[in-house]
Amino acid sequence: MLVIPGARGLRITAVDEAARKAGLAPGMRLSDARAQVPGLVSEIHGPDRDAAALRRLAHWCGRYTPWVTTDGPDGLWLDVTGCAHLFGGEEGLVGDLVHRLATLGFTTRVGLAGTPGAAWAVARFAGPDRETARACSVVRGPEPASGPASRDGERLPSHGVIVEPGRLMQALAPLPVAGLRLSDEALTLLRRLGLATIGRLADVPRTGLACRFRGEMLPNRVLSRLDQALGLVDEPLSPLAPVPQYRLRHDFAEPLLTTEAILAVLDRLLAALSRLLERDGKGALRMTFSLYRTDGSVAATTVGLSRPSREPAHLARLFRDRLETVDAGYGVDVVVLGAPEVADLRPRQTSLASMAAAGQDADTVRLADRLMNRFGSTAVTRPEPRPSHVPERAQMMVPAGSHGGDAAGTAIAADARPLLLLQPPEPARVIAEVPEGPPIAFTWRRVTRRVVRARGPERIAPEWWRDPAGDARPRDYYAVEDEAGRRYWLYREGFYDEAAAPRWFVHGLFA
Amino acid sequence: MQGRAVPRPVAADEPPVSRSARTAVRSTVLDRLRTQIARIERRPASLDGVRTRQPRPAAPEPWRTGVEAIDGALPEAGLDHDGLHDIAPETCADMAAAAGFALALLACRQETAGHTILWCRQKLAASEAGALYARGLTPFGVAPGTLMVVTARTAADVLWAMEEGLRTGGLAAVIGELSPPDELFAATRRLSLAAAGGRTPGILLLAGRHAQPTAALSRWAVAAAPSAADPLDPIGPGCPRWRIALRRCRGGRPGAWTVEWCHETCRFHLVPAVSDRSPALRAPQAADDVRPRRRPSVRAGDPGRQGIAHHGG
Numbered sequence A: 001m002l003v004i005p006g007a008r009g010l011r012i013t014a015v016d017e018a019a020r021k022a023g024l025a026p027g028m029r030l031s032d033a034r035a036q037v038p039g040l041v042s043e044i045h046g047p048d049r050d051a052a053a054l055r056r057l058a059h060w061c062g063r064y065t066p067w068v069t070t071d072g073p074d075g076l077w078l079d080v081t082g083c084a085h086l087f088g089g090e091e092g093l094v095g096d097l098v099h100r101l102a103t104l105g106f107t108t109r110v111g112l113a114g115t116p117g118a119a120w121a122v123a124r125f126a127g128p129d130r131e132t133a134r135a136c137s138v139v140r141g142p143e144p145a146s147g148p149a150s151r152d153g154e155r156l157p158s159h160g161v162i163v164e165p166g167r168l169m170q171a172l173a174p175l176p177v178a179g180l181r182l183s184d185e186a187l188t189l190l191r192r193l194g195l196a197t198i199g200r201l202a203d204v205p206r207t208g209l210a211c212r213f214r215g216e217m218l219p220n221r222v223l224s225r226l227d228q229a230l231g232l233v234d235e236p237l238s239p240l241a242p243v244p245q246y247r248l249r250h251d252f253a254e255p256l257l258t259t260e261a262i263l264a265v266l267d268r269l270l271a272a273l274s275r276l277l278e279r280d281g282k283g284a285l286r287m288t289f290s291l292y293r294t295d296g297s298v299a300a301t302t303v304g305l306s307r308p309s310r311e312p313a314h315l316a317r318l319f320r321d322r323l324e325t326v327d328a329g330y331g332v333d334v335v336v337l338g339a340p341e342v343a344d345l346r347p348r349q350t351s352l353a354s355m356a357a358a359g360q361d362a363d364t365v366r367l368a369d370r371l372m373n374r375f376g377s378t379a380v381t382r383p384e385p386r387p388s389h390v391p392e393r394a395q396m397m398v399p400a401g402s403h404g405g406d407a408a409g410t411a412i413a414a415d416a417r418p419l420l421l422l423q424p425p426e427p428a429r430v431i432a433e434v435p436e437g438p439p440i441a442f443t444w445r446r447v448t449r450r451v452v453r454a455r456g457p458e459r460i461a462p463e464w465w466r467d468p469a470g471d472a473r474p475r476d477y478y479a480v481e482d483e484a485g486r487r488y489w490l491y492r493e494g495f496y497d498e499a500a501a502p503r504w505f506v507h508g509l510f511a
Numbered sequence B: 001m002q003g004r005a006v007p008r009p010v011a012a013d014e015p016p017v018s019r020s021a022r023t024a025v026r027s028t029v030l031d032r033l034r035t036q037i038a039r040i041e042r043r044p045a046s047l048d049g050v051r052t053r054q055p056r057p058a059a060p061e062p063w064r065t066g067v068e069a070i071d072g073a074l075p076e077a078g079l080d081h082d083g084l085h086d087i088a089p090e091t092c093a094d095m096a097a098a099a100g101f102a103l104a105l106l107a108c109r110q111e112t113a114g115h116t117i118l119w120c121r122q123k124l125a126a127s128e129a130g131a132l133y134a135r136g137l138t139p140f141g142v143a144p145g146t147l148m149v150v151t152a153r154t155a156a157d158v159l160w161a162m163e164e165g166l167r168t169g170g171l172a173a174v175i176g177e178l179s180p181p182d183e184l185f186a187a188t189r190r191l192s193l194a195a196a197g198g199r200t201p202g203i204l205l206l207a208g209r210h211a212q213p214t215a216a217l218s219r220w221a222v223a224a225a226p227s228a229a230d231p232l233d234p235i236g237p238g239c240p241r242w243r244i245a246l247r248r249c250r251g252g253r254p255g256a257w258t259v260e261w262c263h264e265t266c267r268f269h270l271v272p273a274v275s276d277r278s279p280a281l282r283a284p285q286a287a288d289d290v291r292p293r294r295r296p297s298v299r300a301g302d303p304g305r306q307g308i309a310h311h312g313g
Helices: A017-021 A030-036 A047-063 A089-103 A116-125 A147-152 A168-172 A184-193 A198-203 A206-212 A217-230 A259-280 A312-323 A352-375 B019-042 B068-073 B092-107 B123-129 B134-140 B155-168 B184-198 B284-290
Strands: A002-006 A009-014 A068-071 A075-078 A109-112 A136-140 A159-163 A246-256 A282-293 A298-309 A332-344 A380-385 A395-399 A420-427 A429-433 A439-444 A447-460 A475-482 A487-493 A503-510 B084-089 B117-122 B147-152 B173-178 B202-206 B218-225 B233-237 B241-249 B255-262 B267-270 B298-300
Touching (some): A116 A168, A116 A217, A168 A198, A168 A217, A198 A217, A246 A282, A298 A312, A352 B147, A352 B155, A380 B134, B092 B123, B092 B173, B117 B123, B155 B184
Parallel strands (some): B173 B202
Antiparallel strands (some): A002 A009, A136 A159, A246 A332, A282 A332, A380 B147, A447 A475, B241 B255
16 A cells, blocks of 8 residues: 655555455545554555656566557557567457566556557556447456455456457447546536547537537647547657667577577577668667566667677677676566667778778777777777867867768977876966076976976967957966976966966876 | 728718817707797796697797897897787886887887777876877877777776787787786786787886786886987977886896987987986076076966075076
8 A cells, every 4th residue: 555645644545455445545544544454554655666667667568569658657658560460469469468467466457459549548448348348359367366356346357458440439439538538627528518438529510519618729639639549630659769670579488597598599689680781781880689587677788889880790799798797587588689770881892902901990990899888988089189279179089980080180290299188287386487488397296396408488379269258368388307307298378477377287298 | 980981881971070060050959949948938828728829920020129238138139029018107207208118119010000009098097197199199100090098997997908909909009007906917917818819019007106016028117317408409308218127028138228219210219328418407507598588587486476586497
């Protein structure tokens, strides 16, 4: 039983079967309920945790279709178009879904129809004992563990209702108008009008109906919901995760327990997917391998590639590094391999001369991919020169493996720049000649160094077009050497004859 | 002896085996044994059966520094191409010098010019020493496009990345910049096996002082040394100089030298034991002649220290 803190103490929000039989219902105060049933067990209701659980369940439903999204606090949408035949038809799919969810401890109502609206209505309001059975086929779930509970007919076991093709209207007609996903306001009005079922509502002429409502929003909404349920208007829903165009799944008769077995299956799927990609002249940029465990959890592994690839051995190696840590749990019964991001990858004619270089380049790219998938894409970089005179802007670290740009950077004397650049520049206390002599001694990282040799200044003016505030100051750079022969790159920001005193920084270290 | 009938009459025509010929035979045998011993010494991997190496397709040029004194101290007059080398900065502040020496050594290796260098850095070491700056790498013959930098958090991750790089093959070198982990010998042993397998030289730049042994084939200690005056700028720093010490080298002799690296020619030069400090800088009064703009008013750049007069220098 779940409770939430209300204005007057804790109130009940949800009850289980046993509590319902004891006469408890949502909305009661916990203290009243305790008076009725002394040994009551209650938990604080956490809507966030419920939502998280629903999302997990949505990901789990990825085993049926890649196209899954959540609906409100307690519903899931699954677009199973073109998926049902994999489970032995619609009955097979719904039966499988209901049974598996029952095993996981969920009581479910499943509706399957030609439109999302109809499926919503059927799932919530159609039952096996209603007259809707004429237009629908019903899939019964397993009997609940507590057998006698369902005897009173109040709470039914899980079941699924499938609307037969072409009989949408018959199936919807006996259902209450609440099945149209309407607001309370609209429902009150319809009840006042005596339109209790969807069939009645559909029979009323549209213009007449519009006149009965005040305003324009309400009738439009009622009618559009009706149209959506009947399939006269399309209702697009967006899935939780983007649906990959390239996707392969594999079912196992018995759950797999070892990583080796999973890797063997992965190799087969990768080979098949690479054939698909090759046919279309594509290469994957990102791939996801999802393991659906028998206990209802999903372990998804994603690898990224710096350049499109469809080489099974390389992709397998990337996954292998990551899958070593994945726990198969109680066993994996479905695996899905998808390529959510692909790019063009046409075969290219290579000349004999460029083959060795191309092979070596490919090796380097593969290495970059492996490192990237272990340390993250920002950890594997290469420097790229940029056309700027400001030292920290003259170089940008870009992901390794990306194609080099044609930015050539600015021409500077070969040995005028340090090997290591401090980012950001570190302030130093400097004794220097005024106004623009080189440093004589400086203190940096708490050590005072006496300058023996110095070259400079090299003046670098700020890039005014990047500095709208106009407070950037020109810098005078000096390459200096201390008594031990260590070389530093210092700069003075500003001038001594300005109002604000100039500041000194150590910006780099020469080899 | 020659006049007597012998079972082999042919021998009579043969000249007797002279002393010099015997020496020649002996020296070839000795040479062969020496090579064998050298191979065994430098490749213990084939002995303990961890990895048996295929014979080389062709003997590559030795990896020479170009300085005779140093090359003479190295086995086979050069460094091992596919081994692990440990280049340690003498103090923390000498990391830039050590990195420079490593790059200079790689620049001496001609075969892999233009191949990618993988530089694996530990995050802490990287933030301490600063970011690699591509423009500072070009004097060592490293184009920006041929450098791949990996930054990892732990030393174990850096070692993993290095091993991956060494096994890949085809790289110019793998450089690892990290603080020494606990099991340094075991970790570097793996790396040296990977280096031999991937035919790639690995270079360890271990930050901070440590007394742990490594499995590297050679171990160097590098410190910066005062440079000579730039011929075009008498008070400016000249070519970088490093005091390098070969602490340990399998099959080589330890030694210490001071070398100068010339960016223009990409070559090492041995610096004579006595440095030729320009007299202008040794005597301050002479320096005044060189720097005519010198003024007596000198003050601190730091606002808090303004007004402190500083004389001399």
